[in-house]
Amino acid sequence: MSNADIRARLEATVDPEAGAIPMFVYSDPDVYRLELENLFGRTWLYVAHESELPEAGSFVVRRMGEQSVIVGRGDDETVRVFLNSCRHRGMRLANEDFGCTEMWRCPYHGFTYGSKGEFLGTLIGAPYERQAYPEGLDKEALHLIEARVESYRGMIFATWSLDGPSLDEFLGNVKWYLDIVLGRAAMEVVGVPQKWIVPSGWKLPSENFCADAYHTATAHSFLARLNLVEGVDFGRDGYHVDPGGGHGLGIGVHDPAEGSYFPASLEAEYGRNLDPEQLDLLHRVKNFHGNVFPNLSFLIPNFIPMGDQLVSGMMLRLWQPLGPDKLEVWSWHLVERDAPEQWKRLARKMYVQTFGVSGMFDQDDTENWEAQTVNSNTALTRSDEVMLHYGMGISAAPLDDFPGPGAAYDGKFSEAAGRTFYRTWLDAVLARSAA
Amino acid sequence: MSAGPAVDLETRLAVSDFLVAEAAALDERRFEDWLGLFTDDVTYVAPVRVTRRSGSPDVVDEITYFDEDKQSLTLRVKRLLTDVAWAEDPPSMTRRFVSNIRIIPIPDEEELTVKNNLLLFRSRGDEGTYDLIVGEREDRLREEGGELRICRRRAVLDQAALGTKNLGVFL
Incomplete structure (x- = not known):
């Protein structure tokens, strides 16, 4: 179904105030596509409880929508949420459920990131990196993709919406x-x-x-x-x-x-x-x-x-x-x-x-x-x-x-x-x- | 590699027959018979498995999929015997395969440690689908009144996210 068709069908049939919900919304693939994009891609999502990140370097791997994210406590004690995806070729950086690390190193080409998501360089080292990238690597552009994070009473939430309502308002x-x-x-x-x-x-x-x-x-x-x-x-x-x-x-x-x-x-x-x-x-x-x-x-x-x-x-x-x-x-x-x-x-x-x-x-x-x-x-x-x-x-x-x-x-x-x-x-x- | 102290053939056969009979009691849904195969002081647990890098333990005992004693196993069985245990009514069709039995006598005790593999096939409905629940059980067996009984079971399953919608079946 096209986006316009599915929107029209939802508008015509979903009537919560009248106590009427059409059954197809439970599992419709077109509706699901809209949910991932417009709902899970924008709203506040729960990712972890503070007690799961006991020390600097602690991380857990979670999902926002279907996307894998790293929820990590940085060496400055701040909790951040990153897309679990290397900026070079999109490879997964953290491949275990939880752990404690000073940095994330991509197992594919060695692109390495600090606990604040900052790009540090490639594993192979500066001399080779200069040969491979004589024009240099733009460290800012290679910073991990970072979600917005707020917490309430120990519950850590994240959202891809950088300018939406605060967690408090939500x-x-x-x-x-x-x-x-x-x-x-x-x-x-x-x-x-x-x-x-x-x-x-x-x-x-x-x-x-x-x-x-x-x-x-x-x-x-x-x-x-x-x-x-x-x-x-x-x-x-x-x-x-x-x-x-x-x-x-x-x-x-x-x-x-x-x-x-x-x-x-x-x-x-x-x-x-x-x-x-x-x-x-x-x-x-x-x-x-x-x-x-x-x-x-x-x-x-x-x-x-x-x-x-x-x-x-x-x-x-x-x-x-x-x-x-x-x-x-x-x-x-x-x-x-x-x-x-x-x-x-x-x-x-x-x-x-x-x-x-x-x-x-x-x-x-x-x-x-x-x-x-x-x-x-x-x-x-x-x-x-x-x-x-x-x-x-x-x-x-x-x-x-x-x-x-x-x-x-x-x-x-x-x-x-x-x-x-x-x-x-x-x-x-x-x-x-x-x- | 040492297999530990030798276990005589008679013991091996008795243990093997016992585990096969236990599996049959479950597959045939003779739950009260099955309960009778456990001692009154049994502990029955299944720790949670996690994905970790090699070198880090991937079994978490702090939280489990089952945390049972004789009383709670009895309650689960009583529940299954009501007509409102919806998750297993109609029942799953199950077939348990128990293999790779390793028997380790415990010195100076009348108990045996018995490690064994469980392959549990489970199907429901008519869509041709099935779940496989696979893991290793570490059992402790003790003789009571001349019969083998399970006084401890620890089942470690081989999935970090279980591929079955519930554990309405026993391991």
């Missing part, structure tokens, strides 16, 4: 909630991310974490079947929040009389990092899911008893697109750095058992996303659009006494933030705003 209202999830204490990534391939379009898991509390009672009903929870309340009680900007989240809460489920020994640190209203909400958290537009999800899973303690192993998720109907899941387990060792051990165990590639919850979700993707591919052959229903909570009014910013709804059963996700997505894909 995150907007969702910051108040990220404070509770990732800013309540000094957090650290445990080990490395699990990575696995799922034959699904990237938007399906993103919108699931953004605005789908309703699926838990069906997709994860084994919880109730094995008496690990009572009924479906674990999916309903709490708040659905549409903070705007395409971000979205749901907060499951419990009776405040039960007291906080989080480690008591961290209470002082939580109190230093959160304002009283955030702290009050933390004390009631039973589960906490959400998505930072476009594809970074966060989750404090439902606390589950392990021995005589309630435990939850939190995570960050990146739904990394590798094609219109293929994604790589990146799943990081994070924990409070100064938590008791016992809490850390149990939280990690709970995370691995319930989420991640073998997780008893995750398994069922990947099954859904794959089958939806397959169906959306077959939708391409129809002349009539297959329209899907995104109308949950469409007539509900937001609470007027909720302490956090954005539109918060009583109970998690709403797709309000999902509708805003698709509105933000559509505007970005059609390049109608800087996203």
Whole structure:
């Protein structure tokens, strides 16, 4: 389909405010091409957590869109993000998942770059370099291609848009909630991310974490079947929040009389990092899911008893697109750095058992996303659009006494933030705003 | 290269038969039989594999794909036996090939270290596709009541990004 045709089809069919999304957008190759160009090529993208870059020279290799990037802490301690591509012939510079280095040297012709991305010369040395390039090499022009980098509460983001909104503006209202999830204490990534391939379009898991509390009672009903929870309340009680900007989240809460489920020994640190209203909400958290537009999800899973303690192993998720109907899941387990060792051990165990590639919850979700993707591919052959229903909570009014910013709804059963996700997505894909 | 202390033929056969029977229990979805092959104090882990330059370790034990004990394995099996374990219902068709068995007796202990290769074929649906899950398992076997039992399993898979949509199958 031509660009004009695909734009016209999107404009005619995607109607988030009416709760109507056509199925083809899940995995359409033309839509995907626009997404890479107009969305992933411009918006802020999560690349790493600060704890993954512990010292000068530390680096991790990540992707922005499909492009490989190096996220490195320079010898001046500043974190920079470079296209993982030599300026000479485009060869990949870093070919391992992470490491620590003073410089990146291209394995093809020896073009070498310092930790600030500066071109240093070629491996073979100055005399030969002068023979090969008697007119000299323009070091400025050979500087690595560098993205714009900003961070919030330990989360490092990058964008190719050098003059778009700041990260602060981009995150907007969702910051108040990220404070509770990732800013309540000094957090650290445990080990490395699990990575696995799922034959699904990237938007399906993103919108699931953004605005789908309703699926838990069906997709994860084994919880109730094995008496690990009572009924479906674990999916309903709490708040659905549409903070705007395409971000979205749901907060499951419990009776405040039960007291906080989080480690008591961290209470002082939580109190230093959160304002009283955030702290009050933390004390009631039973589960906490959400998505930072476009594809970074966060989750404090439902606390589950392990021995005589309630435990939850939190995570960050990146739904990394590798094609219109293929994604790589990146799943990081994070924990409070100064938590008791016992809490850390149990939280990690709970995370691995319930989420991640073998997780008893995750398994069922990947099954859904794959089958939806397959169906959306077959939708391409129809002349009539297959329209899907995104109308949950469409007539509900937001609470007027909720302490956090954005539109918060009583109970998690709403797709309000999902509708805003698709509105933000559509505007970005059609390049109608800087996203 | 030393193969370590000699292991008698009878032990070799017993270990080989045991691992083959274990694989059959999983492929035939006799999960409760399978659970019975583990000791009550079993630990069952699968560390995450990463891509590193040679000379750097490419196995990360700090985080794993499985981090199980008898209780959690039992919960996983109970889940599979419900009618709402969607990821494996309809079930994958699996075939496990266990080979390259190396037995290393542990001096002064009644346990054996058994390294073996796992080739796990998994197919779902009707599109002619399949996943291969491949790795090395380092098991510890112990005799209980005259029967071999697994008291430790550590499976190291040979992919840095797993090419299967979930580990809804046991390693």
